Amino acid sequence: MSDRTEDFDFHLPETLIAQEPARPRESARLLDVPLHGPFIDRHVSDLPSLLQPQDLLVANDTAVIRAQLQAMRGEAHIGITLDRILPDTSWHVLLRNAKRVRVGDILTFANTPHTATVTAREEGGGGVLRFSAEGEAFDAFLRHVGALALPPYIHRPHGPTAQDALDYATIFAEHKGAVAAPTAGLHFTPALLNAIDDTGASRCTLTLHVGAGTFLPVRDNDISKHHMHAERGIITPETAERINAVRKAGGRIIAVGTTSLRLLESAADAHGVVHPFNAETSIFIRPGYRFRAVDMLMTNFHLPRSTLFMLVSAFAGQNRMRLAYEHAVQNGYRFYSYGDACLLRCAHSIHTPKPETGVPS
16 A cells, blocks of 8 residues: 555556547447456447346436636636536636636626626635526526536647537436546447346446546645545435445446446445435545445546546555556557546455356456
């Protein structure tokens, strides 16, 4: 177990950073990472063959909003990335050129009468804005002036394209509020869901609105000093009951993406029982953590030195994930949001591992 950020670094050739998704989506590669033995090169379309009838897949149904805005304070250009909506309907945001902004300032936007008032400033470029539009009017405002906040490693010199608006959305998307897509969900199509349903495995969704903090690097070499940005999550009583029933019956809980996993772990008690949840979570999962709610994780390949690489290292084992990522690089897997995926088993759980019977090699 390490608390040093440098121990979560690895070399990644820039040529392996995906600039667009696989087409069709389920043709993306899937690195199957058992707890022991060799890694298995598969495709996402093989996922149904790895499932058992009692399994439950849990996906994130958040929908991405046009969170990138350009505003003016007088003659100064101010960049805004929406982070998360607050209980009073104001927005926590990340600001560029933040030194030009003061509490009480009114920001304007081109070609719209709507404005935003700065109600708070934070160190590091964070702040709180209250927009003059709310509800449906705010949705229309974002459609008019906003742009997708694509990750910086997806190169779009002229901004996100119309194709990105289609590609950067999951089949599960239902509840608007995310700045970034829960990218493991990008691999799923109606055909793949039908094939999963045919196995007898079941599916459900929860909601975690992914915030702008997901793009922020870990700056301190002591990871224990890293501060996670809060994100809003919702697990309904019905979903919590279903998850607990599957585990009680001996089924496996399979999280589709790290966002689903983080919310499940936030809602689980010390005995692994998942409770209804409607709050913010800033859970930071790193090696040493014992998982309470999740048996398997399907996730994309993450950035070096990132909190998400720390999370998967906690889940499947730090040495195991270092070897898995070395295999992925050597075999040309595509990385990050539009890239390929891996399927991981939990190595550090409060529960007894469930056997994988009937899984083909």
